[in-house]
Amino acid sequence: MIVxxxxxxxxxxxxxxxxxxxxxxxxxxxxxxxDRAWTAAADAILYQxxxxxxxxWLPKVAKLEQLVPVAIIxxxxxxxxxxxxxxxxxxxxxxxxxVPSYHRLDLESSAVNxxxxxVSSKGLAVSIQYRMEDERRHHLLMKVPAPPPDAIVALAKRxxxxxxxxxxxxxxxxxxxxxxxxxxxxxxxxxGMDTLAAIAERIPAERxxxxxxxxxxxxxxxxxxVQSSKLPQETLDQITADPPL
Amino acid sequence: xxxDIHVHPPRxxxxxxxxxxxAEIAARVGIxxxxxxxxxxxxxxxxxxxxxxxxxxxxxxxxxxxxxxYCGFCYLNPEHDVQFIQDELTRTVAxxxxxxxxxxxAVNCRDPRLDPMMERAAELKVPLxxxxxxxxxxxxxxxxxxxxIADLGRRFPEVSIIMAHLSGSGCRGVADxxxxxxxxxxxxxxxxxxxxVEYAVEQLGAERVVFGSDAPxxxxxxxxxxxxxxxxxxxxxxxxxxxxxxxxxxxxAAA
Numbered sequence: 001m002i003v004x005x006x007x008x009x010x011x012x013x014x015x016x017x018x019x020x021x022x023x024x025x026x027x028x029x030x031x032x033x034x035d036r037a038w039t040a041a042a043d044a045i046l047y048q049x050x051x052x053x054x055x056x057w058l059p060k061v062a063k064l065e066q067l068v069p070v071a072i073i074x075x076x077x078x079x080x081x082x083x084x085x086x087x088x089x090x091x092x093x094x095x096x097x098x099v100p101s102y103h104r105l106d107l108e109s110s111a112v113n114x115x116x117x118x119v120s121s122k123g124l125a126v127s128i129q130y131r132m133e134d135e136r137r138h139h140l141l142m143k144v145p146a147p148p149p150d151a152i153v154a155l156a157k158r159x160x161x162x163x164x165x166x167x168x169x170x171x172x173x174x175x176x177x178x179x180x181x182x183x184x185x186x187x188x189x190x191x192g193m194d195t196l197a198a199i200a201e202r203i204p205a206e207r208x209x210x211x212x213x214x215x216x217x218x219x220x221x222x223x224x225x226v227q228s229s230k231l232p233q234e235t236l237d238q239i240t241a242d243p244p245l
Numbered sequence: 246x247x248x249d250i251h252v253h254p255p256r257x258x259x260x261x262x263x264x265x266x267x268a269e270i271a272a273r274v275g276i277x278x279x280x281x282x283x284x285x286x287x288x289x290x291x292x293x294x295x296x297x298x299x300x301x302x303x304x305x306x307x308x309x310x311x312x313x314x315y316c317g318f319c320y321l322n323p324e325h326d327v328q329f330i331q332d333e334l335t336r337t338v339a340x341x342x343x344x345x346x347x348x349x350x351a352v353n354c355r356d357p358r359l360d361p362m363m364e365r366a367a368e369l370k371v372p373l374x375x376x377x378x379x380x381x382x383x384x385x386x387x388x389x390x391x392x393x394i395a396d397l398g399r400r401f402p403e404v405s406i407i408m409a410h411l412s413g414s415g416c417r418g419v420a421d422x423x424x425x426x427x428x429x430x431x432x433x434x435x436x437x438x439x440x441x442v443e444y445a446v447e448q449l450g451a452e453r454v455v456f457g458s459d460a461p462x463x464x465x466x467x468x469x470x471x472x473x474x475x476x477x478x479x480x481x482x483x484x485x486x487x488x489x490x491x492x493x494x495x496x497x498a499a500a
Contacts, residue, residue, distance in 0.1 A: 015438070015439075015440065016440055017439070017440075018439060018440060018476070032474075133438075134412070134435045134436055134438075135381075135382055136378070136380040136381060136382050136413065136435070137379065137380070137381060137412070137413070137415055137435070138381050138382075139381065140381050143381060143382070188436075189436055191436070191463055191464050191467055192461065192462065192463070192464060193255075193267065193270060193460045193461035193462075193463070193464055193465065194270045194464065195464045195466070195467060213436075214439070215439050216438065216439060217436055217437045217438060217439060218437045218438075218439050218470050218471055218474035218475070219474065220470035220471075220473050220474030221437035221466070221467040221468070221469075221470030221471060221474065222467070222470070223470070224274060224466035224467060224469060224470045224473070225464060225466050225467055227466070228270075228273045228274050228465070228466040230273075
């Protein structure tokens with residue numbers, strides 16, 4: 001059983017995404033041996049109101065048993081409560097993704113903290129999208145630095161009862177964030193020779209989960225990280241299972 | 246046989262156990278030949294002659310111990326005295342086991358100080374693997390872009406040049422080198438972004454795309470996934486993973 005905690009549908013202006021409709025994504029992931037996937041709408045990140053992207057894609061995502069709808073929520077918009085309610089009640093979102101970099105979130109703001117309290121009260125998982133692309137090849141007119149690891153650590157410590165999923169952090173960043181014990185990390189952007197063995201030296205398996213960042217990245221790359229690993233099968237099963245959120 | 250043309254030795258450790266371990270990890274995903282580009286980062290971007298010698302000694306030592314798996318390139322710094330560079334090429338390539346030249350970013354590749362080593366590469370009939378990247382965050386001092394590599398390829402059409410880092414070069418970089426048939430591109434650079442292998446194959450032809458992982462900073466398996474997961478034909482995949490490197494490195498096809 002592989003649960004992919006970081007996949008996308010829709011469009012992104014800086015990369016032509018292949019197989020990015022919900023049905024295409026679901027078929028592709030199944031072909032790669034991925035059983036279930038958390039799926040968000042890439043368009044939602046850059047629309048003025050992310051709900052326009054959620055509304056375009058989440059109803060279609062929700063129709064596919066293999067895909068788990070993920071709501072992109074920008075707490076700095078005054079309508080975030082209505083958006084969250086609609087994503088959960090109409091489209092079955094079970095994960096809320098915050099994108100601090102692209103939404104320029106002040107993670108100490110009351111809006112962010114109120115949003116997290118409400119998300120937690122609904123029993124939803126929280127994902128922090130740490131980056132979307134390698135900053136070195138961002139468009140020259142749109143450079144979006146990743147948030148400082150310390151800011152994510154501080155956020156997690158302000159919400160000790162909430163478990164946060166962190167997507168697309170690099171190894172040094174994940175290592176820096178380890179001190180907040182309620183953060184778990186998906187593996188799509190964690191890399192080094194024999195990735196899982198290398199990161200397992202620093203990050204306990206119970207704080208790792210599978211993620212591919214498909215279709216920005218190739219699903220095959222994340223799958224091969226697992227298939228080529230010599231870690232004990234029970235450890236690999238733990239990493240590829242539903243994350244403990 | 247899958248050949249990885251862009252690998253660096255295990256960090257800080259050239260022990261038998263370390264090089265065997267690296268070979269074992271590569272073999273898990275079918276990579277059975279590894280082309281070492283030297284321990285370049287451990288001596289900084291502008292190594293002195295002693296550093297160059299140490300890096301090349303290390304590469305030759307590994308190749309000598311496991312010639313069934315490893316081959317390697319001679320790392321050079323074009324800032325150095327021409328005679329030192331020529332002597333190093335004689336020692337490591339003409340009379341030694343190394344099969345190519347590696348350059349990083351001590352000197353931008355438009356610099357005429359590259360000319361003597363490029364002329365020698367042509368004479369020795371060995372390829373050059375050259376770092377390249379387009380960084381919107383800003384280039385390192387003297388760091389070559391794909392446009393710079395294109396200029397080098399234009400100046401030395403008789404030398405086979407492998408431009409490193411498809412993902413770092415991007416579509417612009419592929420377009421830069423397209424007119425120069427003597428320039429290939431390796432598939433590594435950053436995360437396994439979807440679409441670049443297909444783009445390079447479409448624009449350059451599969452015969453100009455060659456698999457490289459940039460391990461151990463990167464993972465053999467993850468980087469191989471770029472090629473195994475790409476929407477290309479099996480013939481194109483075989484060219485990228487095997488045939489092109491066999492041709493560039495003059496390996497035995499069945500080795």
